[in-house]
Amino acid sequence: MSDELSQTIGRVVPAPENFLDAEKLELARKARRSFMGKALAMGAGVAASAKVVAADGEEAILKMPEHTTGLGLPVVTDGYGKPSKWEANLQRRQSPGLTRVNQASVSFTPLQGLFGIITPSGLHFERHHQGWWDIDPSKHRLMVNGLVKRERVFTMDDLMRLPSVSRIHFIECGANSATEWGNVAVPTVQYSHGMVSCSEFTGVLLSTLLEMCGIDKKKAKYVLAEGADGSSMTRTIDIERAMDDCIVAWGMNGEMLRPENGYPLRLVVPGVQGVSWVKYLRRIEVGDEKYATKDEAVHYIDHMPDGTHRQYTGIQECKSVITTPSGGQTLLDKGFYNVTGLAWSGRGSIKRVDVSTDGGRNWRTARLEGPILDKAFTRFNIDWVWDGKPAILQSRAIDSTGYVQPKINQLRAVRGTRSVYHQNAIQSWLVGANGEVSNVQVY
Amino acid sequence: MSDELSQTIGRVVPAPENFLDAEKLELARKARRSFMGKALAMGAGVAASAKVVAADGEEAILKMPEHTTGLGLPVVTDGYGKPSKWEANLQRRQSPGLTRVNQASVSFTPLQGLFGIITPSGLHFERHHQGWWDIDPSKHRLMVNGLVKRERVFTMDDLMRLPSVSRIHFIECGANSATEWGNVAVPTVQYSHGMVSCSEFTGVLLSTLLEMCGIDKKKAKYVLAEGADGSSMTRTIDIERAMDDCIVAWGMNGEMLRPENGYPLRLVVPGVQGVSWVKYLRRIEVGDEKYATKDEAVHYIDHMPDGTHRQYTGIQECKSVITTPSGGQTLLDKGFYNVTGLAWSGRGSIKRVDVSTDGGRNWRTARLEGPILDKAFTRFNIDWVWDGKPAILQSRAIDSTGYVQPKINQLRAVRGTRSVYHQNAIQSWLVGANGEVSNVQVY
Numbered sequence: 045m046s047d048e049l050s051q052t053i054g055r056v057v058p059a060p061e062n063f064l065d066a067e068k069l070e071l072a073r074k075a076r077r078s079f080m081g082k083a084l085a086m087g088a089g090v091a092a093s094a095k096v097v098a099a100d101g102e103e104a105i106l107k108m109p110e111h112t113t114g115l116g117l118p119v120v121t122d123g124y125g126k127p128s129k130w131e132a133n134l135q136r137r138q139s140p141g142l143t144r145v146n147q148a149s150v151s152f153t154p155l156q157g158l159f160g161i162i163t164p165s166g167l168h169f170e171r172h173h174q175g176w177w178d179i180d181p182s183k184h185r186l187m188v189n190g191l192v193k194r195e196r197v198f199t200m201d202d203l204m205r206l207p208s209v210s211r212i213h214f215i216e217c218g219a220n221s222a223t224e225w226g227n228v229a230v231p232t233v234q235y236s237h238g239m240v241s242c243s244e245f246t247g248v249l250l251s252t253l254l255e256m257c258g259i260d261k262k263k264a265k266y267v268l269a270e271g272a273d274g275s276s277m278t279r280t281i282d283i284e285r286a287m288d289d290c291i292v293a294w295g296m297n298g299e300m301l302r303p304e305n306g307y308p309l310r311l312v313v314p315g316v317q318g319v320s321w322v323k324y325l326r327r328i329e330v331g332d333e334k335y336a337t338k339d340e341a342v343h344y345i346d347h348m349p350d351g352t353h354r355q356y357t358g359i360q361e362c363k364s365v366i367t368t369p370s371g372g373q374t375l376l377d378k379g380f381y382n383v384t385g386l387a388w389s390g391r392g393s394i395k396r397v398d399v400s401t402d403g404g405r406n407w408r409t410a411r412l413e414g415p416i417l418d419k420a421f422t423r424f425n426i427d428w429v430w431d432g433k434p435a436i437l438q439s440r441a442i443d444s445t446g447y448v449q450p451k452i453n454q455l456r457a458v459r460g461t462r463s464v465y466h467q468n469a470i471q472s473w474l475v476g477a478n479g480e481v482s483n484v485q486v487y
Numbered sequence: 488m489s490d491e492l493s494q495t496i497g498r499v500v501p502a503p504e505n506f507l508d509a510e511k512l513e514l515a516r517k518a519r520r521s522f523m524g525k526a527l528a529m530g531a532g533v534a535a536s537a538k539v540v541a542a543d544g545e546e547a548i549l550k551m552p553e554h555t556t557g558l559g560l561p562v563v564t565d566g567y568g569k570p571s572k573w574e575a576n577l578q579r580r581q582s583p584g585l586t587r588v589n590q591a592s593v594s595f596t597p598l599q600g601l602f603g604i605i606t607p608s609g610l611h612f613e614r615h616h617q618g619w620w621d622i623d624p625s626k627h628r629l630m631v632n633g634l635v636k637r638e639r640v641f642t643m644d645d646l647m648r649l650p651s652v653s654r655i656h657f658i659e660c661g662a663n664s665a666t667e668w669g670n671v672a673v674p675t676v677q678y679s680h681g682m683v684s685c686s687e688f689t690g691v692l693l694s695t696l697l698e699m700c701g702i703d704k705k706k707a708k709y710v711l712a713e714g715a716d717g718s719s720m721t722r723t724i725d726i727e728r729a730m731d732d733c734i735v736a737w738g739m740n741g742e743m744l745r746p747e748n749g750y751p752l753r754l755v756v757p758g759v760q761g762v763s764w765v766k767y768l769r770r771i772e773v774g775d776e777k778y779a780t781k782d783e784a785v786h787y788i789d790h791m792p793d794g795t796h797r798q799y800t801g802i803q804e805c806k807s808v809i810t811t812p813s814g815g816q817t818l819l820d821k822g823f824y825n826v827t828g829l830a831w832s833g834r835g836s837i838k839r840v841d842v843s844t845d846g847g848r849n850w851r852t853a854r855l856e857g858p859i860l861d862k863a864f865t866r867f868n869i870d871w872v873w874d875g876k877p878a879i880l881q882s883r884a885i886d887s888t889g890y891v892q893p894k895i896n897q898l899r900a901v902r903g904t905r906s907v908y909h910q911n912a913i914q915s916w917l918v919g920a921n922g923e924v925s926n927v928q929v930y
Contacts, residue, residue: 116618175559
């Protein structure tokens with residue numbers, strides 16, 4: 045594995061002892077002459093250094109660590125803090141060669157190193173069509189026009205005084221996991237599933253804006269959302285969805301949106317693929333027909349086996365993936381592991397996640413962490429004791445509509461072999477007898 | 488107001504028009520010759536520059552902004568992203584002169600500029616007793632000893648393989664809002680209430696660890712939590728609480744804890760003051776008596792009117808504060824505003840938040856944003872049309888136990904005048920006729 049890829053693996057799954065078998069663990073521990081443990085036990089006293097004697101009689105002089113005896117750093121060394129230097133490998137990463145231009149490319153979220161359901165904003169995936177900008181918010185405007193009584197132009201200040209909502213939602217690129225259509229088997233979950241993130245978004249409901257502008261409810265059937273950057277991203281949204289839970293958002297995870305995620309304004313379209321979450325949002329037009337823009341007539345479409353293509357198929361169906369253990373990680377020995385992952389559905393909340401460790405023959409139901417929210421990540425955890433033999437780990441999510449995440453061959457039976465987008469099949473990770481985890485497809 | 492303080496104000500509340508009166512707004516808008524709006528309307532076409540004519544006939548040549556015509560920045564300019572340069576003023580800030588040593592001090596979270604319930608980790612408040620460290624996680628250990636069958640020392644890898652939970656909780660310093668006891672009237676909500684933050688924490692339940700070590704359930708009454716930094720922070724926790732919802736946490740908002748918040752390991756004690764959330768956690772001892780450590784016998788105690796002091800009063804009672812509009816902000820004109828703030832309770836969830844704009848004579852019930860979780864922030868919002876006259880804004884939270892957030896004089900009637908900690912009274916913001924918002928006390 046190349047250096048570049050090995051950097052993406054994140055936290056290697058730790059050494060494996062059955063934590064329920066405490067005595068056995070103690071024995072293993074003694075065999076390792078755990079000096080540090082003894083040093084700490086002494087550290088509870090006052091000595092800054094101590095002579096310790098291991099089980100076999102070997103002696104060592106151990107010093108208290110500097111942080112236990114010294115004066116640390118003062119507050120506000122960083123008015124805006126950063127992660128530990130020890131976590132420097134946990135980064136968004138670009139897939140080399142995936143696109144020809146770095147301004148029309150992707151960086152992937154390192155799901156293998158993340159916990160819970162909130163994606164740190166610094167690690168939110170990126171997908172740009174003509175690069176990103178840090179736009180002066182005092183100069184940014186949002187226009188609402190079309191089938192409304194009062195066409196209007198809003199400043200950011202105009203918008204931020206309006207009644208606001210805060211909601212946790214996932215955003216997933218329609219092309220996430222696209223490599224699995226071709227069984228490319230990219231090595232890590234960062235590259236196979238890392239075009240998805242989940243954040244708390246704050247803004248004004250699009251319905252509030254449209255009501256303010258006097259939307260013509262008899263004629264209005266669609267809205268067009270348009271971005272201010274050079275890609276002129278434009279997407280059609282059904283009026284039912286526009287008037288339901290779409291948010292004209294300025295806030296993400298408590299603060300203003302990050303520039304690469306659309307600062308100062310983006311549209312949040314819960315449950316729908318990321319391309320419709322138009323960044324640098326500058327215009328909403330209300331109309332009575334679909335707009336058939338370049339990014340929905342030609343791109344982000346599904347090539348079907350009969351040669352036709354499906355347009356306007358933007359809902360991200362129910363999906364899940366195990367993030368630890370996952371591709372590129374190594375299990376150092378057999379024993380107990382916490383298997384964890386994420387599930388989400390563009391049609392509602394997650395009802396259940398099942399996990400198999402034998403390639404889908406047997407399934408057990410995982411524990412879901414709360415809160416369990418509509419169109420948001422749900423974190424699942426399940427115990428597993430690895431016996432040291434090859435194993436295939438899979439997760440299968442079921443959402444509140446009853447939809448069951450399909451196998452890849454079930455998906456292919458309908459969608460054929462020419463698809464790029466909307467791949468939500470069960471993901472399989474092979475744990476080899478040597479503990480190495482790799483990306484495989486199971487039919 | 489000094490430069491230093493004016494920097495802390497954050498987003499000034501925007502210009503004030505009644506957004507429901509759209510025609511009036513349109514008139515005001517025309518009077519301002521909103522060139523930008525017209526330019527944008529034209530921008531929907533193809534011209535990169537355009538001649539626009541204002542209502543009074545004045546002409547101007549406007550160019551499309553660079554970001555609409557140019558090529559932006561490539562992906563992964565930052566493998567770990569940062570906020571917009573336009574948001575540089577939103578920082579944690581130290582209160583000058585609050586402490587004599589910067590390693591035993593505080594930096595405050597800028598609540599006035601935040602949205603929703605998740606505090607960005609870069610803006611999480613800091614409280615250090617002997618500075619902060621960035622400890623090598625491969626060398627960090629956690630010892631569990633005392634009334635257990637199997638005393639043990641855990642590595643980080645040992646811990647991170649255990650069954651984990653992820654939960655959203657607030658953490659509040661026991662001294663948050665202490666200045667209000669003395670009616671010091673610090674100017675902004677950052678300094679009056681900024682020693683509170685809310686994050687999603689991930690880790691192993693303390694009860695899981697104690698069960699693993701074979702806790703002596705008959706004898707165990709308390710645990711001691713001890714930190715590895717030079718302050719040797721030590722705190723007693725009731726065994727009922729230790730076995731309930733305490734978490735030995737490594738994750739915060741999806742990633743590893745930040746160094747200034749205890750990386751790689753801290754104790755999460757939901758509902759209890761921050762000092763008990765021991766950072767750089769290195770030891771848990773199980774005992775049958777309270778430990779009466781320096782930080783609970785002498786510090787973090789309540790001086791009562793009769794000369795006694797209360798110890799072990801760590802639960803953060805139900806509290807709320809309006810974050811916008813708040814002290815130091817200015818309302819530029821009368822009209823519509825979204826009044827927003829935060830509520831939390833160490834005893835459960837938030838049941839209701841009422842808001843008054845007349846100093847407590849009349850109250851209206853605010854909208855609560857979801858999810859509404861135990862011992863976590865709840866964001867509230869309420870509409871308000873300011874008539875341009877002086878107004879006093881207050882919020883009053885009620886939690887799931889039925890407890891009602893008290894007025895400051897109700898709190899003083901019980902606690903007297905010598906308290907430093909545990910001030911959870913209703914906060915009042917005076918909006919002057921000139922629109923300036925200031926911190927006042929209302930009895």
